[in-house]
Amino acid sequence: MKETELRRLLAANLLCAGSIVLTALVPALFLDGFSVLGTHLTWLCVCSVCVSVLNVTLCLILKPSPSSKRSSxxxxISRFLKCCIYFFMSCILFHAIIVLYGAPLIESVTETFLFAVLLSTFTTLQCLCLLGPNIQAWIRVFSRNG
Known part of the structure; x- marks a missing residue:
């Protein structure tokens, strides 16, 4: 990778880390009685939204992947809808994995699903921004011999 690309990647990751820190501090200014432990559902939503907005904004600004020839x-729209479907599928998959590891299925389904959304935001959304909904590119990146 070029040195400029490495700097951009470092800056993007530092901004993501900064957004996580800010999600723990900024909502306390606007919401009465906010704490990460006391209102964890609100924090999970705020953190997911902030990281999602930051990832999509960085993707649009930095344009890490070349634009496709078909830009109609x-x-x-179809590419965006595929990305949304892949993101939702990853949320469901993470939810199932979390439940298989022992999270309560019925009692705290909201907490478990929001945690799955947070995990998908940190993993799948970045890959969708970089690779798009191209299954072949995902296989090449994540396969052992790709």
Whole structure:
């Protein structure tokens, strides 16, 4: 990788880390009685939204992947819908994995699903921003011999 790309990647990761720290501090200014432990559902939502907005904004600004030759509006809409479906599928998959590792299924389904959304935000959303909904690219990146 070029040195400029490494600097951009470092800056993007530092911004993501900074957004996580800010999600623990800033909501306390706007919400009465906010604490990460006391209102953890609110914090999970705020953290997921902040990291998602930051990832998508950085993706649009830095443009890490070259634009495809087909740039029609219908292609962009179908690509966006595929990305949304992949993100939702990853949330469901993470939710199932968390439940298999012992999280209560019925008693705290909201907490478990929001935690799955947070995990998907940190993992799948960044990959969707970089690779898009191209299954072949995902296989090449994540396979052992790719």
């Amino acid at each position: 509006l219908s292609n962009k």
